[in-house]
Each structure stands twice: as structure tokens, then as C-alpha cells.
Amino acid sequence: MSLLRLSTVYAGYRAADVLHGIDLHVDAGEVVVILGANGAGKTTLLRAISGLVRRRGSVVFDGQDITGLPAEAIVSRGLAHVPQGRGTIADLTVEDNLRAGAYIRSDKDVARDMGAWYEVYPRLGERRRQKAGLLSGGEQQMLAIARALMSTPRLLLCDEPSLGLSPLLTQELFGSLERVNTELGTAILVVEQNAKLALRIAARGYLLETGTIAPSRPAAELAGDDAVRAAYLGY
Amino acid sequence: MDLLLARVIEGVNNGAIYGFLALALVCVYRGTSHLNLAQGEMAMFCGFLAFSLNQAGLPVVAAIAVTVLAGALGGVLVERTLIRPLGEHAEYSVLLIAVALFLILNAGAGTIWGGDPLPFPSVLPSDPEDYLPVFGARLRYQPLLLLAALLTVLGLLYALFRFTKIGLAMRTAASNPEAARLLGIRVSRINALGWMLAAGIGALVAPLVAPSTTLTTSMMFNFLIYACAAAILGGLDSPGGAVLAGLSIGVVENLLAGYVPWVGSDLKQGVALVVLLVVLMVRPAGLFGTKRVERV
Numbered sequence: 267m268s269l270l271r272l273s274t275v276y277a278g279y280r281a282a283d284v285l286h287g288i289d290l291h292v293d294a295g296e297v298v299v300i301l302g303a304n305g306a307g308k309t310t311l312l313r314a315i316s317g318l319v320r321r322r323g324s325v326v327f328d329g330q331d332i333t334g335l336p337a338e339a340i341v342s343r344g345l346a347h348v349p350q351g352r353g354t355i356a357d358l359t360v361e362d363n364l365r366a367g368a369y370i371r372s373d374k375d376v377a378r379d380m381g382a383w384y385e386v387y388p389r390l391g392e393r394r395r396q397k398a399g400l401l402s403g404g405e406q407q408m409l410a411i412a413r414a415l416m417s418t419p420r421l422l423l424c425d426e427p428s429l430g431l432s433p434l435l436t437q438e439l440f441g442s443l444e445r446v447n448t449e450l451g452t453a454i455l456v457v458e459q460n461a462k463l464a465l466r467i468a469a470r471g472y473l474l475e476t477g478t479i480a481p482s483r484p485a486a487e488l489a490g491d492d493a494v495r496a497a498y499l500g501y
Numbered sequence: 502m503d504l505l506l507a508r509v510i511e512g513v514n515n516g517a518i519y520g521f522l523a524l525a526l527v528c529v530y531r532g533t534s535h536l537n538l539a540q541g542e543m544a545m546f547c548g549f550l551a552f553s554l555n556q557a558g559l560p561v562v563a564a565i566a567v568t569v570l571a572g573a574l575g576g577v578l579v580e581r582t583l584i585r586p587l588g589e590h591a592e593y594s595v596l597l598i599a600v601a602l603f604l605i606l607n608a609g610a611g612t613i614w615g616g617d618p619l620p621f622p623s624v625l626p627s628d629p630e631d632y633l634p635v636f637g638a639r640l641r642y643q644p645l646l647l648l649a650a651l652l653t654v655l656g657l658l659y660a661l662f663r664f665t666k667i668g669l670a671m672r673t674a675a676s677n678p679e680a681a682r683l684l685g686i687r688v689s690r691i692n693a694l695g696w697m698l699a700a701g702i703g704a705l706v707a708p709l710v711a712p713s714t715t716l717t718t719s720m721m722f723n724f725l726i727y728a729c730a731a732a733i734l735g736g737l738d739s740p741g742g743a744v745l746a747g748l749s750i751g752v753v754e755n756l757l758a759g760y761v762p763w764v765g766s767d768l769k770q771g772v773a774l775v776v777l778l779v780v781l782m783v784r785p786a787g788l789f790g791t792k793r794v795e796r797v
Contacts (some may be wrong), residue, residue: 284776316683318679318682318683336682336685337689338682338683338685338686338688340683341683341684341685342685346683347683349677349680349683353679353680354677355673355676355677355680355681356675356676356677357672357675357676358672358676358789362669362672362673365669366670366673366681366686367667367684368683369530369669369670369673369685370684370688371685413684414683417684417685479579
């Protein structure tokens, strides 16, 4: 059984739907990438899954229908969302960001897990008392991911994590997402515009075009498809 | 020298009132960026409530305590029934609601308790001979109590924000409401909590101020103008900044009125606001406000 399954999901803002009947699934422990051009509805899709925008149809996570739940009730089910761009809580220190990430937890291991992230990302450890807004773009993205993982999710939604990062940092970022997947077993659904690296760590990929989605194809097949390469991979 | 000290003390006494109300304004503003113009009237109404409780036989301290609880509940009620249904990004609607609330509470208090000033008993002795002499100046007990209450509330707020999980949630929601929701923080409850704190603080101010101003429906009007100025000067999201700004405005205004002949007591409010304007031109985020720290 899939960890996440969307069946004919419609979603959007006020009057207009942006998504028109999305079918999609992510299995436990799997990395799935969604490719799409600007304005295709990638961000809306993730926001519809995590409950930030209203949706119709059916969103089933871990066997339970979460279509009607608001965002703040969904994270405790094991679904974390790293929003696009300024996902960090700029006025809070790095440490408080991580602590806020563990808001739904009441166990004793929060401090230990924070320490573990400082080991994974030493830069965050060095700057733990600084306001998150003062970190570089790459550090903020690392922090946003670490913060989301503090809630110990089973599925991580990542919205264009490479946005605004240098090629080197992007590579590093996808390396750490891959480690998160293999070491923690967290499933990842990542949305990307430049998707070469994303396809490398993903098992499957979907193409999202103006609010509709085609059945998934293996990542290797997508990476080798000339039309996909021309449209999304830029070479 | 004695006169200077006396003027500073009087300035601090007034400034504590400004700072107290400013603290209440900040509690609401932090979460929702709404400046609650009805804050003063909410406090005034609570002052009358405390008066009635006292008249009904409750000792004055107990009456104040009950009023603070009632005020806090009232704050939640206002947020849930009047503010929350307007949804997000409803700045102008909320402004209108605040003005409406202002008028309703003002007229309501006038209808219930009448238009004449009512005497309110002080918590500490306030006869002319009750004071602490300090270098020839007089420190009176009730203003000292107000200042102590202000600093205590400020300390409690600081501890709440700094050391508790709910405080962390409040800071998170204030900084980035959407990210907060994604972490499981119920932002709408946090906003209701902000209103609760603000209304409770207002309900504490009015009965402590009332012995010197007497209870009238217009008792908070001037104070609210200063409190808005103090909240803005302090940066709108900084409790400590609001209190310090309130105290500073009180002292500066009183010194200006005392030492600049053409200012006197008629112009002191205007001059204080001009000083505020000048400070904001130099520091638009206020003295202690969070400068949006964002690197792109």
C-alpha cells in the first residue's frame, strides 16, 4: 500500500482551480520527483498535499483520508513540508528553528536529535545562536530541511530546494537528501524545475503540465527522454 | 534639582501607563499585525467592571483579579467572534471593527455606569502624606505599584516567550505564520492567546490608574494615543521596547513641558509626537523592532 495517494485531486485559490484531477502516489521509503515548468502548479500541488490550500478529491496518507484536515493537523501524522524559498523562520535563532520543528513532539530525544543535525551540518552548529535570517541561502535551505525532519516524518515534501543555490550547493543538498532517504528511510516527494540531480536520486518521476499530471515513469527513463531533456533538463 | 527629580518621577508615572497599554498593543500586533485601537476602551470598560465588583463587596485587590480574568476571557471572545471570522489579510476590516468596538464600549460604559466620574479606591494608601521621600521628591505608593506591576508583567511575558513551548510557538507564528502551521502550530489559537494577554493586561492597567484619574469613559483616550506612539517607537513587536519607549515618552514629554516655556502643558502631547516622528525618520523600525533579517 502506498504511503501517500492522491486520487483526482482538484485544488487552487479562491475562484480558480490550479490543479485539475491529480493522481499520484508515493510508496514508503521512496524518492519521487515532480517535474514541471514555471506555473505548472508544482507548488500548489505540495500545498494541497500538506493542507495549506483547499482541495477536493481524495488525499490518503498512511491509510487515512486527510483531505479535510488543515495543515496544522497533518504534520503529526508524519508528513512534513519544506516550503519554497524562505522556509526558515527568520527571526528565530537556528536552535529555536529546530526546536520549533519538534513542536509536535513531547519525547525526551529532541535535544539529542538537534545535536545530531549539528553534526550533519556543522555550519548550523556553529551558528546555532544566530538568527536564521542571517544565514546564507544554502544554510537556510539545510536548516529548513533539518527543521522539517525534526518532526520525524515518514514523508518529506520539498519545494524547489535548489532555488537560488549555486550548482555546487545544489549537489551537496541533493547528496544530503539522498542520505536522509537511505539512512532514515524517509520517503521524499521533491518538486524541481531543474531536475537533473533530482532524477538521479529519485526512483520515479511525474510530469506536471498546467495542472494535469501524466502517469509516473522510472527516473532513468525520464532522464533519457529527449523531449523531457529539452523541456526540463536544459541540455 | 528637586524639581528636576519631581518632574522625572512624574514622567515615569505617566510613562508607566503608556508603556503598560503599549505592551497590550504589542501582544496583539506581534501575531496579526493589527493595531487594536479599542485597546484603551477595553481597559476602561474593565475599570468600571472592577468598580462594580468592588461596590458589590469584593475587596479591591480581589475585584481587580477577577476583572483581569474577565478581561482576558473577553479578549478571547472578541478575537473569536469579531476578528477571526474576517480571515487573513483583513487589515482594514479589522481596523473598522476596532473603531466599532471602541464606540460600543465607550457608549456602553456610559449607559451602564453614567457619565459622571466615579472614584476608584487605590490598592495602597494614597493620602497626601503617604509617600516615600527621595532627595526631596515624593515617590507615591500607587504609581510605584503600577510600575512594579508593569515590570512584573514584562518579566512574565519575557519568560513566557523565552522559556516555554507555547512562547516558542508564539514567536514562530509571529515570524512566519505559514511555516508555523506546517510545524503543527495552531496559529489561530496563538492569535487568540495574544488577544487574551492584551485584554488581561488592559484590565490590570485601568483599575490601577483609576484612583488618580477617576473612572470616566474617556480616561484611556489620551493614554492610548501615547501608547500607540510608544508601541511604534518600541518597534511594535518588542515588549521590552514598548515599555522602555513608554517610559521615555513620559519623561521626555514632562521635561519638555517643564523646561520649555512655550510648550507648557497644552502643547506637550504634540511635541512628544514630533519627537517620535523624528526618531522614526532615523530608525523606521523603531528603537527595538525586529529589522527584517533576510538574506537573499
